[in-house]
Amino acid sequence: MCTFLISNKWAGWEITSKLKKGGPDHTSITNYDKYSFTHNLLWITGPKTTQPYETSKYDFYLLGEMYNWNKTLSSELENIASLYETYGDSFTNYIEGEFLIIIVNKDTLEIDFFNDPWATRQCWFYQEDDFWCFSTFKYSEKAARMPHNSHCRWDGNTLHLINGCLHLWDLTQRKDTLKDVHAAIDSAMKRRWHQDGVLLLSGGIDSSVVAASLHDQNLPIYSYSFDLAGKESKESYKSIKDYCSIHTHNWIDSFGRHSLLTGIAVKIRQEHSKKVLLTGNEADGIFENYRNKTRSLSYSMVDNQFKLFPSELSQIFPWHHFYWGTLRRICDAWETVFLTYAIENRNCFLDKQLVQEWLSLTPSLKNKRHKHFLKSYLEKRDIVLTDKKIGMTVHRKGKPLPRNLITYTH
Numbered sequence: 001m002c003t004f005l006i007s008n009k010w011a012g013w014e015i016t017s018k019l020k021k022g023g024p025d026h027t028s029i030t031n032y033d034k035y036s037f038t039h040n041l042l043w044i045t046g047p048k049t050t051q052p053y054e055t056s057k058y059d060f061y062l063l064g065e066m067y068n069w070n071k072t073l074s075s076e077l078e079n080i081a082s083l084y085e086t087y088g089d090s091f092t093n094y095i096e097g098e099f100l101i102i103i104v105n106k107d108t109l110e111i112d113f114f115n116d117p118w119a120t121r122q123c124w125f126y127q128e129d130d131f132w133c134f135s136t137f138k139y140s141e142k143a144a145r146m147p148h149n150s151h152c153r154w155d156g157n158t159l160h161l162i163n164g165c166l167h168l169w170d171l172t173q174r175k176d177t178l179k180d181v182h183a184a185i186d187s188a189m190k191r192r193w194h195q196d197g198v199l200l201l202s203g204g205i206d207s208s209v210v211a212a213s214l215h216d217q218n219l220p221i222y223s224y225s226f227d228l229a230g231k232e233s234k235e236s237y238k239s240i241k242d243y244c245s246i247h248t249h250n251w252i253d254s255f256g257r258h259s260l261l262t263g264i265a266v267k268i269r270q271e272h273s274k275k276v277l278l279t280g281n282e283a284d285g286i287f288e289n290y291r292n293k294t295r296s297l298s299y300s301m302v303d304n305q306f307k308l309f310p311s312e313l314s315q316i317f318p319w320h321h322f323y324w325g326t327l328r329r330i331c332d333a334w335e336t337v338f339l340t341y342a343i344e345n346r347n348c349f350l351d352k353q354l355v356q357e358w359l360s361l362t363p364s365l366k367n368k369r370h371k372h373f374l375k376s377y378l379e380k381r382d383i384v385l386t387d388k389k390i391g392m393t394v395h396r397k398g399k400p401l402p403r404n405l406i407t408y409t410h
Contacts, residue, residue: 001042001121001344002051002063004102006111007133008035015139022136022339026050030059034109034156037061042342044194044275046075053077057106058084063136064099064121065346067191089151092116092166096191096352100146111154117167118323118350119148120331125159137336145332148323167352171313173362181357181373182380188351189213197276197346198268199223201249203237205374205385206280210348212381215244222274224264226252236385243383261334265341276344281330283349285321287358287371309366313359 003022005011016038020027023040028050030037039051039061046069052059053075066076073079080101083091092101092114100121103112111134113123123146126132126139133139134146134154146152151163175181189210199214201207201223214221223244225237241249255263268274284290291307310316321327331347338345349355358366358373365372378385 001044001065001339003040003042003136003339004061004063005038005133005135006035006102007131007135009131011133011135011139015135015137018137018340019135022342024342028052032104032106032109037104042275042339042344044344049075049077051077052104053081055081055085059104059106060084061102061104062099063102063123064097064116065344066095066097066099068096089114089163092151098347098350109156112162113146113150113152113154114166115146115148115150116350117149117352117355118327118331118347119146119150120335120347120350122146122332122335136339148328169317169359170356171317171359173309173311173313173360173366175357175360176362176365178361178365178373178376181354181361182377184351184354184357185209185374185377186213186217188354189348190217190219191351192278192346192348193217193219193221194276194278194346196274197221197278198272198274199247199278200264200280201225201237201240201247202280203234203240203385204280205371205378206283206349208236208240208383208385209374209377210278210280211240211244211247212378212383215246216381218246220246220248221278222248222250222272224250224252224267226255239383239385243381261337265338265343268338269341269343275342276346277338278346278348279334280348281334282321282327282347283371283374285325285327286349286355287374289319289321290326309363311363313363 001022003019005016005019019038020040023042025043025048026041028039030052041050045065051061058081060077060081062077062080066080069076069079073082080091080095083094084103087094097116098120099116100119100123101114115121115123122136123134124138124143125134125146126143147164149164149166150161151166153160153162193214199207199210199221201211202225211223252267258266268277334345361373369375
């Protein structure tokens, strides 16, 4: 993970110093004719590679991770450039990852932005008078967020939406066994594991599945667990802790003067020098739309639009929290805090293959019980969790974010 700033004028020390914290390992500034591109590197995987990756016509930048990059190539960016040369604008179909890819056309100076289905890596756009900028963090409260699952192009004056549905989902519900979705769980967790990683383990369904999958694949990880609200199940935590014997488990009683997320970040980076955080965030939004949690949320939900998944999934897809709502709030809040401490947040359930396998399950399997496919994964390992669970949430009062976060010229 890295941070970036593209601007046609000096943007000021406040944002540049904040962005530098998220990419402390190297800063490169590329000056184009009409703007400059500042890239701050947070070195996580592979050889330490500065950006951009250059070809005769394009400069390539990557914010985030490409998990399936071809290791015979020098870097993720070389792999991305090769895919772009072969497939053009559809190259992201061949990428598994959490990413924002930025391509600068050196002939026209147009800037193309491609992101993953959930836009897990932030990109904010701000324009006023003759000043404009794109950045990882907000330049101003008036800045607009780049939409999810999109390809956008800046031509120097206007931001155009080229493709607002970059990844297409297959909504055919045909699979009547959990075999493939369980295999996809293991693949998703293996892709996101890192030897310098930390897992937040709550004793709930989502993080327990992450921990169990990594254990079964002999991928040890350092875990943090805590119960600041006094509502987590110690029995559930003990159950998953006993099963996952290869992990290093830590129980935290207090974060001192720090808030929750900042306290976690301080312990991960300053006390244990870890760079990667694995979370089970937003399985509820993707797989349940919070339909089983509407009474527990601290703000009023306006889109409790279904109780059961219908035989025609297109009738309700995409539901609010699949792309927007709480998923958007949590992804942005966590990334903003942890990047400030040079930590990359990896969202274990925001995985194209895993989500597609779940979408392909028959309605009967989706509706059998709350998160049936995840509970079954644990039960195959004789792990049965209690229902006493609040989770590591960062819900905030207020209306859900609007779906149209920015107005484009087509």
